[in-house]
Amino acid sequence: MEEAPAVKLTCRELGVLRLLARGLSNRLIARRLEISEKTVKNHLSGIYPKIGAADRTQAALYAQRVGLTEPYEATPSAVATRAAPPTDPALTARERGVLRLLARGLSNRLIARRLEISEKTVKNHLSGIYPKIGAADRTQAALYAQRVGLAA
Incomplete structure (x- = not known):
């Protein structure tokens, strides 16, 4: 690469x-x-x-x-x-963790393993994250996380 x-x-x-x-x-x-x-x-x-x-x-x-x-x-x-992302989305600590790993390109399965939660819980967190940040899908969410510095 x-x-x-x-x-x-x-x-x-x-x-x-x-x-x-x-x-x-x-x-x-x-x-x-x-x-x-x-x-x-x-x-x-x-x-x-x-x-x-x-x-x-x-x-x-x-x-x-x-x-x-x-x-x-x-x-x-x-x-x-899509709507513009809110200026200060109220993400929980867990949602920030999920978003951080998503921005690193990890799948739901790998995020679940890393955080020691189920894949269903990861999906639930993502469903809660998308509207908070104005994303329509995981790609937009990952790009948002990079833009705001969560991917570091």
């Missing part, structure tokens, strides 16, 4: 990865790039093994780590699809 992403990824894959790192859904990426959602999924399937990511959250975090986009860039499409 130390190698420059441009060496491994096509221009289109870089475009998909940049938009993914902004927290856009496959639908919004497809609209922005004027391709189908299926094509976006196919590009993501090709991107994951090239960058060593298991899922879209890890891919988005990778993109930010290598500087493919600003940590958070509010695009008109992203803003239109």
